[in-house]
Amino acid sequence: MKISSIAYCFRQGLKNIGRNKMFSLASIATMSACIFLFGVFYSLGVNFEAMVKSAEEGVAVTVFFQEGTSQETIDKVGEALDDQKRDGVVADYKFVSADEAWESFKADYFKGHEEAAEGFGDDNPLANSANYEIYMKDISKQEELVTYLQGLEGVREVNQSEVAAQTLSDFNSLIGYIFTGMILILVAVAVFLINNTVTVGISVRKEEIAIMKLIGAKDNFVRAPFVVEGVFIGLVGAVIPLVLLYFLYRSIVSYVADQFSFLSGFLDFIPLQDVFGVLVPVSLLMGVGIGYIGSRMTLKKHLQV
Amino acid sequence: MIKIEHVSKAYQAGVPALNDVSMFIGTGEFVFIVGDSGSGKSTLIKLLLKELEPTEGTIKIGNEDLSKITHKQVPKFRRKIGVVFQDFRLLQDRNVYENVAFAMKVVEAPNREIRTKVPQMLSMVGLAAKYRSLPKQLSGGEQQRVAIARALVNEPKILLADEPTGNLDSKNAWDIMNLLEQINARGTTVVVVTHNMEIVKAMKKRVITMKKGVLVSDEKWGEDNED
Structure with missing residues (x-):
């Protein structure tokens, strides 16, 4: 197609929107609502995922050893944990000797009453408490790891925060499913509405299309203005919610930072540019893609050129 | 033929x-x-x-x-092939010039050619003076002349x-x-x-x-x- 023809089809596509104002506005509004919801879900999703991830990294599994276990056996467990680290199951692990365990216990429970702890003298009441503290990378494999560790030589007990780990893992999956389901429904609604708008556009321009075909217009020339119409609706429908989301996200982050400063550390928002770095291209692509697919589907059905 | x-x-x-x-x-x-x-x-x-x-x-x-x-x-x-119908089939929202130019736009003729040929064709059918009129402002005969100009502008x-x-x-x-x-x-x-x-x-x-x-x-x- 020539450049002048592309410009003509582009102008005709925009004119279609003007001629068909109510339907076009309804489509833009629905598309905006869809992409706005997508943006909200995405922003919540990535922030929640980051929070879950940081919580996951804090979840520890602790391995205790049988009385009199040799350092060699303990080191072998350490080697097994190195393997798990390489496989992406374990984020990190730390060996806590019996002395370190006692020092830590004293610091936690005898603070301000150090003289009470001195009563133990050189005896370490936690002599059998040498352990590995393990931080999970993949929370879903925690159960598997615990079973594996329980089977290793010298291991007396493996402690884990089972409920927290499983709940976080399940909740994360649930959010993922809801997120995907909602997006699919919204995409279907948007495609349906673009379909309707283009169908009305075709029926309004039925006579013009018939003349174009008789005069010798190529298929693409007849179709192009409707595709422009669909894509433009998709594009505007994506830009409006992105602008709204930009200001909304910025306001919420600064509001939470001001009003709920005590939550900082737990409720750390992902920076605006990180969220929008993904959200902007994905939303624009969604808008344009839905507009294109919606209009092409309608043309295939209603415009046998 | x-x-x-x-x-x-x-x-x-x-x-x-x-x-x-x-x-x-x-x-x-x-x-x-x-x-x-x-x-x-x-x-x-x-x-x-x-x-x-x-x-x-x-x-x-x-x-x-x-x-x-x-x-x-x-x-x-x-x-x-140029074609003309009983009911003229003009685009009601476009003026005489645009209706004739439309036939050339559809076949992707260059704009320069459109600007030259459309006035020539309107002059041939005797409607050069009414190039800005909308179809509803023309008589039946005049509308059919526009339709003929549109049918002929691509020289069929x-x-x-x-x-x-x-x-x-x-x-x-x-x-x-x-x-x-x-x-x-x-x-x-x-x-x-x-x-x-x-x-x-x-x-x-x-x-x-x-x-x-x-x-x-x-x-x-x-x-x-x-x-």
Whole structure:
């Protein structure tokens, strides 16, 4: 197609929107609502995922050893944990000797009453408490790891925060499913509405299309203005919610930072540019893609050129 | 130019709209096709525009066998034929100039060419002064002139006119027929489907008569045909 023809089809596509104002506005509004919801879900999703991830990294599994276990056996467990680290199951692990365990216990429970702890003298009441503290990378494999560790030589007990780990893992999956389901429904609604708008556009321009075909217009020339119409609706429908989301996200982050400063550390928002770095291209692509697919589907059905 | 050989067309099995029709229309001819409603005139026009496919027979326009033209080649083929309808079929939201320019835009003609040829064509049909008028501001005759300008602006070899005077009073009908005759004189083959026997008789051209899908006569009309 020539450049002048592309410009003509582009102008005709925009004119279609003007001629068909109510339907076009309804489509833009629905598309905006869809992409706005997508943006909200995405922003919540990535922030929640980051929070879950940081919580996951804090979840520890602790391995205790049988009385009199040799350092060699303990080191072998350490080697097994190195393997798990390489496989992406374990984020990190730390060996806590019996002395370190006692020092830590004293610091936690005898603070301000150090003289009470001195009563133990050189005896370490936690002599059998040498352990590995393990931080999970993949929370879903925690159960598997615990079973594996329980089977290793010298291991007396493996402690884990089972409920927290499983709940976080399940909740994360649930959010993922809801997120995907909602997006699919919204995409279907948007495609349906673009379909309707283009169908009305075709029926309004039925006579013009018939003349174009008789005069010798190529298929693409007849179709192009409707595709422009669909894509433009998709594009505007994506830009409006992105602008709204930009200001909304910025306001919420600064509001939470001001009003709920005590939550900082737990409720750390992902920076605006990180969220929008993904959200902007994905939303624009969604808008344009839905507009294109919606209009092409309608043309295939209603415009046998 | 137009060669139709043993063409039949049935919309429903056993009910032919055209039945074994053959004719030849040479380059530069002016031909009337007449007949009552249901005689198959409109079907013939649709077959020539490749809007329909014949059930049997072959149609050739120039050197092209229409049955061998693919769906993708149809637009290029249609650019060789100009077509005018009884109801003008103008775009009501565009002015005279835009209606004619539309035909050139559709075939992706360069803007420079559009700017030159559209005024020339409007001047030929006598509407240069009304280029900014909307169709609703024009008389029936003037609207048909715009339709003719639109049909001719891409310089087709053939002009098909389906009842071009059907919606016009006698004076306007004659104006349109005179215009078609001028166009024919410039070398364009003109095929006019009409009911208007008064004009057909007066113009003394070749007349093909159809009845119930069958070609019943094909003769040059002169003094002998006047009742």
